[in-house]
Amino acid sequence: MNNTIYFKIATPEKVVYEKDVFQVSLPTTSGEITVLPNHIPLVSVLQTGEMKLKDAEGEHLIAVSGGFVEVRGKNEVVVLANSAEMENEIDLERAETARLAAIEQMKIAKSTENVDFAKLQAIVDREMNRLRVGRKYRKLQPMKDS
Amino acid sequence: MAVNTKAIKRRIKSVGNTKKITKAMEMVAAAKMRKAVESALNTRTYATLAWDLLVKLSKQQKTKLPLLEVRQVKKLLIVLITSNRGLCGSFNANIIRKTAEQLNNPINIGRQRAKNGHLEPVKDLAIDVIGVGKKGADFARKMKYNLIASFSEFSDTPKLNDIRPISKMVLEEYEKKNYDKVIVAYTDFKSAITQTAKLRQVLPISEVDLEKMLRDLGEHGDDTANITVAEPKLEIDEYLFEPNAQTVLSIILPKLVETQIYQATLESAASEHSARMMAMRNASDAASDMIKELNLNFNKARQAAITQEIAEIAGGAAALG
Numbered sequence: 001m002n003n004t005i006y007f008k009i010a011t012p013e014k015v016v017y018e019k020d021v022f023q024v025s026l027p028t029t030s031g032e033i034t035v036l037p038n039h040i041p042l043v044s045v046l047q048t049g050e051m052k053l054k055d056a057e058g059e060h061l062i063a064v065s066g067g068f069v070e071v072r073g074k075n076e077v078v079v080l081a082n083s084a085e086m087e088n089e090i091d092l093e094r095a096e097t098a099r100l101a102a103i104e105q106m107k108i109a110k111s112t113e114n115v116d117f118a119k120l121q122a123i124v125d126r127e128m129n130r131l132r133v134g135r136k137y138r139k140l141q142p143m144k145d146s
Numbered sequence: 147m148a149v150n151t152k153a154i155k156r157r158i159k160s161v162g163n164t165k166k167i168t169k170a171m172e173m174v175a176a177a178k179m180r181k182a183v184e185s186a187l188n189t190r191t192y193a194t195l196a197w198d199l200l201v202k203l204s205k206q207q208k209t210k211l212p213l214l215e216v217r218q219v220k221k222l223l224i225v226l227i228t229s230n231r232g233l234c235g236s237f238n239a240n241i242i243r244k245t246a247e248q249l250n251n252p253i254n255i256g257r258q259r260a261k262n263g264h265l266e267p268v269k270d271l272a273i274d275v276i277g278v279g280k281k282g283a284d285f286a287r288k289m290k291y292n293l294i295a296s297f298s299e300f301s302d303t304p305k306l307n308d309i310r311p312i313s314k315m316v317l318e319e320y321e322k323k324n325y326d327k328v329i330v331a332y333t334d335f336k337s338a339i340t341q342t343a344k345l346r347q348v349l350p351i352s353e354v355d356l357e358k359m360l361r362d363l364g365e366h367g368d369d370t371a372n373i374t375v376a377e378p379k380l381e382i383d384e385y386l387f388e389p390n391a392q393t394v395l396s397i398i399l400p401k402l403v404e405t406q407i408y409q410a411t412l413e414s415a416a417s418e419h420s421a422r423m424m425a426m427r428n429a430s431d432a433a434s435d436m437i438k439e440l441n442l443n444f445n446k447a448r449q450a451a452i453t454q455e456i457a458e459i460a461g462g463a464a465a466l467g
């Protein structure tokens with residue numbers, strides 16, 4: 001019996017990660033699910049959150065914001081994310097700046113339009129998520145220069 | 147004679163300067179092209195996977211979603227993707243000519259592919275244009291087409307966020323039934339020397355056009371050339387949908403349209419840069435030829451001057467002697 005899953009995550013801009021993994025946890029709109037080998041075929045919608053992978057090298061985190069996941073028959077998992085970043089690629093400072101900027105805009109937008117507000121809220125969530133994932137990663141492997 | 151050589155010399159220098167500029171522009175375009183081609187290739191995976199998923203979903207159930215609905219065409223929207231700047235050979239001319247040809251034949255362009263044959267458009271079909279890039283917008287304005295929006299703030303390698311306003315506008319207008327068909331006119335990047343102007347339907351989402359577009363992508367060579375729109379290996383009934391197929395579809399369809407427009411933008415960007423690179427290379431070559439010829443003329447003039455001088459001296463000496 002095969003005990004690995006062929007995992008692939010792509011955004012419209014690039015393929016973020018592609019590898020054989022042992023298990024993967026995904027944040028779907030109906031709660032977090034974990035896919036193990038020999039999972040039944042499934043299609044689900046993702047929400048902003050962190051994705052956890054376990055492979056031969058250990059654990060990886062990927063920050064995603066929205067998209068879908070398709071679990072295919074032959075131990076294949078395909079994630080189509082709106083945006084995704086590996087833990088080690090996250091620029092904490094930029095995420096923080098973006099988050100603050102969005103919060104700032106939210107204060108202005110609050111009085112104007114609902115649509116804008118929801119969009120800004122989504123940005124804040126996304127940046128929060130990036131920060132969270134990025135921080136977790138730093139704690140596991142503290143950077144030498146800090 | 148001295149005046150003549152001087153004029154030629156000045157001209158050589160000026161052509162040389164032009165050559166330096168065109169050479170530099172060629173290099174810049176080449177670097178930008180590499181980047182643009184790379185991002186066009188990167189998007190392909192997503193587009194293929196999304197399409198794959200859509201095929202599976204649509205097999206499972208024939209849902210009535212507005213984006214899949216084929217209506218008789220009363221109003222048509224065309225997204226014309228061109229460049230902001232010129233000096234790129236016939237890049238803009240080609241895509242504009244192709245678009246103009248099609249627009250002159252509205253019955254043909256407005257025909258819908260339906261399940262049982264074709265759906266003819268109404269007689270007085272109205273056409274609106276969204277211009278991406280200044281050149282296309284200028285064309286629409288000049289030809290008195292109804293230009294509803296113009297986007298020209300893109301970088302050389304557009305990001306998905308840049309084109310989001312376009313796709314959002316297109317989707318919203320289509321859902322409001324303001325338009326019954328949306329076509330994107332772009333330049334397909336085949337190689338650094340060949341680019342083809344193309345028109346593709348993006349809405350309603352049509353299998354034929356999506357497949358064609360994916361096939362075009364496959365023609366770019368390299369390992370991904372063998373893209374097949376894979377038949378699902380499993381019976382679709384075995385798929386589990388969370389929360390349900392309808393929700394999944396209503397999210398994936400707009401994404402697919404967005405990806406398609408994004409891909410078209412990237413293809414156009416890659417084409418633009420390669421067209422510019424070729425144009426600049428031609429210009430540099432022409433400058434080289436010109437310098438060669440001018441050098442020859444210069445030497446001839448110089449020699450003629452010397453010969454004349456010698457003849458004058460010899461003549462003078464003979465007169466004295």
